[in-house]
Amino acid sequence: MTDHCDRCGTPKTDTDPVEALSWVRDTDERGTRWFCPRCARDHLRSIEAKLQSEWW
């Protein structure tokens, strides 16, 4: 099974080893998803927004 970005579909193996370290793993009850560094930035913003809406 190949890890790939959940948003843009870029295979994790296509990135160089240094950039692969910047990939973000998101684990929830449905399993594990990976986000490439570019998508992770957008994704983390939405995670934070979601957390804040739960907190408030």
Ligand SMILES: [Zn+2]
């Ligand atoms: Zn991506």
